[in-house]
Amino acid sequence: MTLMSSQRRRIAAGALLAAATMVVTTACGGDGGNKTGDKGPKAAAGFNAAVNKVANPSDKKGGELKFIGSQEADSWDPQRGYYGFVWDFARYYTRQLVSFKSEPGAASTELVPDLATDAGKVSADGLTYTFTLKDGVTWEDGKPITSKDIKYGIERIWAQDVISGGPIYLQQVLDPKGEYKGPYKDTSADKLGLKAIETPDDKTIIFKLPVANGDFLQMLAMPAASPVRQDKDTKAKYQLKPFSSGPYKWESYTPNKSIKLVRNDKWDSKTDTIRKALPDKISVTFTTNADDMDNRLVEGEYDLDINATGVGAAARQKVLQQHKGNVDNPQTGFIRYAVFPQTVIPNIECRKAIIYAADSKSLQTARGGPQAGGDIATNMLPPAIKGADAKADPYGKLAGAPDLAKAKEALKNCGKPNGFKTTIAVRNNKKIEIATAESLQQSLKAVGIDAQIDQFDGAQTSGIIGSPKVVKDKGYGIIIMGWGADFPSGQGFLQPLVDGRFILQSGNNNFSELNDKAVNGLFDQALKETDPDKAGELYKQINTKVSEAAVYLPFTHEKNIIWRSSRLTNVYTADAYNGRYDYASLGVVK
Amino acid sequence: MTAPLHETSAGESTATVVGAPDAPGTPDNSGTPDASAKAIQGRSPWQIAWTRLKRDKLALAGAFVVVFLILVAILAPVIVGLLGHPPDEFHEDQIDPLFGTPIGSWGGISSDFLLGVEPVNGRDVFSRIVYGARISLLVAFLAAVFAVVLGTVLGIIAGYFGGWIDAALSRVMDVMLAFPQLLFTIALVSVLPNELLGLDGSGVRIAALVLVIGFFGWPYVGRIVRGQTLSLRNREYVEAAQSLGAGRFYILRRELLPNLIAPIMVYATLMIPTNILTEAALSFLGAGVKPPTASWGQMLSTAITTYEADPIFMVIPGFAIFITVLAFNLFGDGVRDALDPKGSR
Numbered sequence: 001m002t003l004m005s006s007q008r009r010r011i012a013a014g015a016l017l018a019a020a021t022m023v024v025t026t027a028c029g030g031d032g033g034n035k036t037g038d039k040g041p042k043a044a045a046g047f048n049a050a051v052n053k054v055a056n057p058s059d060k061k062g063g064e065l066k067f068i069g070s071q072e073a074d075s076w077d078p079q080r081g082y083y084g085f086v087w088d089f090a091r092y093y094t095r096q097l098v099s100f101k102s103e104p105g106a107a108s109t110e111l112v113p114d115l116a117t118d119a120g121k122v123s124a125d126g127l128t129y130t131f132t133l134k135d136g137v138t139w140e141d142g143k144p145i146t147s148k149d150i151k152y153g154i155e156r157i158w159a160q161d162v163i164s165g166g167p168i169y170l171q172q173v174l175d176p177k178g179e180y181k182g183p184y185k186d187t188s189a190d191k192l193g194l195k196a197i198e199t200p201d202d203k204t205i206i207f208k209l210p211v212a213n214g215d216f217l218q219m220l221a222m223p224a225a226s227p228v229r230q231d232k233d234t235k236a237k238y239q240l241k242p243f244s245s246g247p248y249k250w251e252s253y254t255p256n257k258s259i260k261l262v263r264n265d266k267w268d269s270k271t272d273t274i275r276k277a278l279p280d281k282i283s284v285t286f287t288t289n290a291d292d293m294d295n296r297l298v299e300g301e302y303d304l305d306i307n308a309t310g311v312g313a314a315a316r317q318k319v320l321q322q323h324k325g326n327v328d329n330p331q332t333g334f335i336r337y338a339v340f341p342q343t344v345i346p347n348i349e350c351r352k353a354i355i356y357a358a359d360s361k362s363l364q365t366a367r368g369g370p371q372a373g374g375d376i377a378t379n380m381l382p383p384a385i386k387g388a389d390a391k392a393d394p395y396g397k398l399a400g401a402p403d404l405a406k407a408k409e410a411l412k413n414c415g416k417p418n419g420f421k422t423t424i425a426v427r428n429n430k431k432i433e434i435a436t437a438e439s440l441q442q443s444l445k446a447v448g449i450d451a452q453i454d455q456f457d458g459a460q461t462s463g464i465i466g467s468p469k470v471v472k473d474k475g476y477g478i479i480i481m482g483w484g485a486d487f488p489s490g491q492g493f494l495q496p497l498v499d500g501r502f503i504l505q506s507g508n509n510n511f512s513e514l515n516d517k518a519v520n521g522l523f524d525q526a527l528k529e530t531d532p533d534k535a536g537e538l539y540k541q542i543n544t545k546v547s548e549a550a551v552y553l554p555f556t557h558e559k560n561i562i563w564r565s566s567r568l569t570n571v572y573t574a575d576a577y578n579g580r581y582d583y584a585s586l587g588v589v590k
Numbered sequence: 591m592t593a594p595l596h597e598t599s600a601g602e603s604t605a606t607v608v609g610a611p612d613a614p615g616t617p618d619n620s621g622t623p624d625a626s627a628k629a630i631q632g633r634s635p636w637q638i639a640w641t642r643l644k645r646d647k648l649a650l651a652g653a654f655v656v657v658f659l660i661l662v663a664i665l666a667p668v669i670v671g672l673l674g675h676p677p678d679e680f681h682e683d684q685i686d687p688l689f690g691t692p693i694g695s696w697g698g699i700s701s702d703f704l705l706g707v708e709p710v711n712g713r714d715v716f717s718r719i720v721y722g723a724r725i726s727l728l729v730a731f732l733a734a735v736f737a738v739v740l741g742t743v744l745g746i747i748a749g750y751f752g753g754w755i756d757a758a759l760s761r762v763m764d765v766m767l768a769f770p771q772l773l774f775t776i777a778l779v780s781v782l783p784n785e786l787l788g789l790d791g792s793g794v795r796i797a798a799l800v801l802v803i804g805f806f807g808w809p810y811v812g813r814i815v816r817g818q819t820l821s822l823r824n825r826e827y828v829e830a831a832q833s834l835g836a837g838r839f840y841i842l843r844r845e846l847l848p849n850l851i852a853p854i855m856v857y858a859t860l861m862i863p864t865n866i867l868t869e870a871a872l873s874f875l876g877a878g879v880k881p882p883t884a885s886w887g888q889m890l891s892t893a894i895t896t897y898e899a900d901p902i903f904m905v906i907p908g909f910a911i912f913i914t915v916l917a918f919n920l921f922g923d924g925v926r927d928a929l930d931p932k933g934s935r
Contacts (some may be wrong), residue, residue, distance in 0.1 A: 317689045317899035362682055366710055370685040428780075428876050431895055435710050438881050442680050442711075453881050457780055 020472025082468030278587025489538025649924020736804030741811025749819025
């Protein structure tokens, strides 16, 4: 679609063509595409036009891409950000050795070279990774990016007292004993004292792992592995103006208000096969009112929600009925579930009774229904992860109805034929989670399980449900939570949830306190496996064992309803970014 | 408030009564012998008040609604058994799974669901409103009783004994009035255990709401009672009792307290609607009763997420709160006009 004059009509025509191909587009969606409003182009590409395929493909540069968000980043410092949208957005101003391929859907999880010439040479034992840097990769001031900049950037993760909050996978894998103290306490002259990374020259970087890890490349693709130049490192203040290695640089930033990025003219598109860099400017506006944000998106004032957490319940019906063509409904890679701490409900039959008695359909409706909530989940691996098997349904949850006969039988086997009392712990700041708790409470009542709902402070998650002692003291037999992977593999998704060695006294995520030798052993095997398909088989076995232990009741494979403005070009959702659009590829019509 | 007052004044032919509200400085009204004095002879102040209240149409309407609401709350299981569904029963067949809103128009109102169904889970709004009345009224009444008892006892002590006791109690009241009640309650509720003193679930929360709302309400009563006691304790009849050798406790109980009943009653009736609003606000903020127990404030808070698609669900609990508070206020105003403190004894 090349658009010079009378853009509106032509976008309308192009988008209508796209909309016509959408089988799922209903009359409502079609109407959305037909309307050409007063405020800018209103032609929409169609429902789910950007899910697993590219909507409005275009190479046209220029214009301003306008994000809006209701949640500010935890930090824009590449080594400190942990929110998913920060990782997606960070590719505008950071580059990594390897990064996710710019392809829609599942293809996005493939790692391709970015700063490096190839995806790394791995030694036979899986302990050494060697990368060579491309020629012509530069910082925003034109100086070349060196292997030492990359090493320094990664070293910043060790300085957890200053550079806190980001993922620490690299630290755990490269320096499991915690010998290095971080660049700010580094006594060597060049501050490059970390022994696990070697930089024999400016173009070569070598990683030496004490123990092999099949997901090491995934960790190098995180923004936390981005280069930072030592003379530009402002430590804790770096998040206010990161020094750019990507196609855009920071022009202005007012926390909680706005961000403006402009083109980095030193970035050379020839060195970058991933980032399209179509818009001339990128702006982000923050608001505290999520409902207001949805309305402004619908009115066309902004292009998309940077957080991509989905249109709120208030605007959902309007959006789906009147603007269906502007809506995408991707999987987010999150599973919403209930987990049963074994310290509170030690008897497996009692836990099975809860699983059988739960009404999956009702829980799905409470989550927002098949579109805003997601598909009914039957096991604990999301579809985008290798080893997932959507058909594995050991407790017959796909039927959607509770199995009262089996629930009662399980209760009998548990020695409590008339049911028992327990407590459901749920975050008080998530209305949807409270609704799911009520649904669960209601269906458990049918078999005599009396569940009290206890709403705890959602900001204190790590100290309340993250503390096994508090969980036991408060008698939380059921905890309602959700989980998404830091990187798309069984290790990234499942290990923190079910590996017994990940049980922590605070900030715990293995709420069930499952500590099964067989499961832990399978993780050790899978981590060493460099072939993703073989690792996937092992994760499948782990998942089966987790189902057998009856410690999880998965509700849904989460889906979001996200708004895509008609101005956006080159839009597609990426599994690598939890179903968010691949921001680095987006463009806009002027 | 002024309208019924004038109506009453016009309706009554006696100068005696008219004088009181119009001229606040008039200390006493008993000594005006006049032609119509015969007509009111033999009537106690309570009878006079009752006559006045009966003539106040708005107050009577308020009283009628209040009685109706109390009956509804008491008979909730019967009413719901006849006209509704169990308040916690899910009716997801009434819900459009895609949007989570009721399938039927007007929030799913039908002959089966008189006030429609709740979004997402399809619970019967009528049943939840009826059961919600129980929570609202129970908390409001008990909290008012608690505040009145505490306020009266401490106020009368402060007013009668004076001196350092008065100074200390008055400062305590000032502190209480300056205390951020809402924040305190939210903080308190979040640390409350699930089971306490044999209560569990919503029982703990209801007890906490009653105690907190009542505890922060007593200084209002206390101040009024203290002021009134201060002005009464030097009256001749109190001095007479003292000179006859009456003990302090006797004077407090037999001489002062009966004269305080009118202002206390007025304040208690006006306190109830405030308590209803506080309970609703706390439930709205998530510090009220626990789900699935129905409460009006909680329904309003749930309605926020779907107000654009299903405004009816927000209107109904809002209207219930509005009607209840209005009825109590009208009734309370009527009681105040009827029991004008200056008119007693």
